[in-house]
Amino acid sequence: LFVRLQTSKENDWKESLMYSAAAAQKKIDQKTKPLGALGELESLALQLCHIQQSLEPIVDPARAIIFAADHGVADEGVSLFPKAVTTQMVQNFVAGGAAISVMARTFGVALEVVDVGVASDFDRKLSIIHQKVAHGSHNLLHTAALSPDQLVQALGVGAQRAVDAYKSGIRTLVLGEMGIANTTSAALLICAYTGLSPELIVGAGTGVSGPHLTHKISIVQRALARVDGKNLAPRELLAEFGGLEIAALTGAMIEAHSLAQIVIVDGFIASAAALAAVKIHPPCRANMVFAHQSAERGHHAALQALQAKPLLQLGLRLGEGSGAMLALPLLRAAGSIMCDMASFEAAGVSQA
């Protein structure tokens, strides 16, 4: 049973054995290595096969997409950094000086920066995707962060970036975000979706501690109390607590599923978006590769709620898609093992 598959190049097709989970397992078990010796890289390879319904998964080209937006709740003093840093970091991304910029160059990945809701107005000539839905979200302490219409627009911006990537032949989305105060927004979403208490989920973010952390927790508690007893649907919770960049991430993750794209999920904030995406559209979980266990307090709980075992444990807590980018080489290795590694038979190697 053979199918024709498009490779990463246009008009370039190859024949492939028809995919099934059993066929993929059989293929990897015949590679020249002790059974299971590549550990989690093997599970990863099988997931890539499943996402693309192919025995020859293709990881590249990948694209890093960073959604940026400001947060009304920043006015409550939940971050160590001033709100202006969202704007400044977008400029740093484009100038090539941020961690994600440097890593993207190192790994040969194009970087797309999307303004989905930064408070300041960028020069239209700045080479970012200008899709500002609003000048930041509302202050979620007092009201829903996003209006129903803003939620639809932000989800749409994310979905559109996945579609654009698809049209460009992109196989893998490395998703990230920037937005001062967005660990507060992400913590709220995780609390709301899991039912866990803010004390377990709210963490240091950019580095708050002591009374400052207590204050951040109290903001989250009060915001949660605002919707207490309302029994809101997953989408409604996203509007209540999600920033514009988180909603855009959610939209990209949902759309990526329908496009059979591989999605690498970064840390705390991206995982909150992943939780929203899975609550809204459960099948999209299948396309998600979880990059890392971050140092942010509530990340472990978010990953557990997603039944996710992340690839890396490096104590990262930066965002920007930096952890997702660091996991990309593991996907490349897993894909190439499935495609290019010899079988015992082909290599003339004796079996156990």
Add this chain to the structure above:
Amino acid sequence: LFVRLQTSKENDWKESLMYSAAAAQKKIDQKTKPLGALGELESLALQLCHIQQSLEPIVDPARAIIFAADHGVADEGVSLFPKAVTTQMVQNFVAGGAAISVMARTFGVALEVVDVGVASDFDRKLSIIHQKVAHGSHNLLHTAALSPDQLVQALGVGAQRAVDAYKSGIRTLVLGEMGIANTTSAALLICAYTGLSPELIVGAGTGVSGPHLTHKISIVQRALARVDGKNLAPRELLAEFGGLEIAALTGAMIEAHSLAQIVIVDGFIASAAALAAVKIHPPCRANMVFAHQSAERGHHAALQALQAKPLLQLGLRLGEGSGAMLALPLLRAAGSIMCDMASFEAAGVSQA
């Protein structure tokens, strides 16, 4: 205080601030990210700076060097695979079909395969480094695996590969091995150097379990008993229990230190070699980056003895340098962050 540093290109120099640990810490703390937000990638970046005594560490070009040899103890039936697999896998490495071959291509790294003691004779035209010291080691159950002269030769083969890499401008050695039965040899070295009992250290290797594993443990116990009370020096223990490929790895690791090369240490067997190297010449520990925590039972204890916290935890147990290769992109990212990421001041980003 400036020094001139050669870059990866010949006759290409750049000025750099003089290295000190404090200067490196200060440099990374000024990058556009919350303090410490890149977690273990930051410690790694600082280690690379220390190894090269530079604030602009250079990771590439890297070279993967795989030392292959056979083991007399394979005759005791300690592996699931026949001894012929060592030879067959060397051919698979060269043909490009093994896991390490595929990963090396994926990550753009040259692969060098060294016959330091495979039992069969290879065609001299096979594009490997022909440095056979013997047709396999002696059976360590009954006698020392290596004669004093063989030990010197095998250490020398490894040292020579580090020197050759240095002359080729290689900055990073990705070190691996192939040798049926070498988890038995490695387990013995770890027991001998740490004093831990074989039950804690001997593991599944290629996949032995049940009575087969009990047999493997008993072989290690009996071999250890052979040297009981002799109070041997680290080098003598390496001759007693080390295979030729393990001694070559040890030689490469010791030499790499004097050449200021970065050494990426793979899994169980490479860690046994690292332990030997550090016992023989403690300063060489500084140049070792530990790639991963393998699934092999005794690896954790070996890493603890080396005071090493590995970068990856992927349940790998393949060898060949495959885990070391998977860690290389993290070194590339760490190096590029140190060299290319913007400071708050340069990027015009507000600080906390």
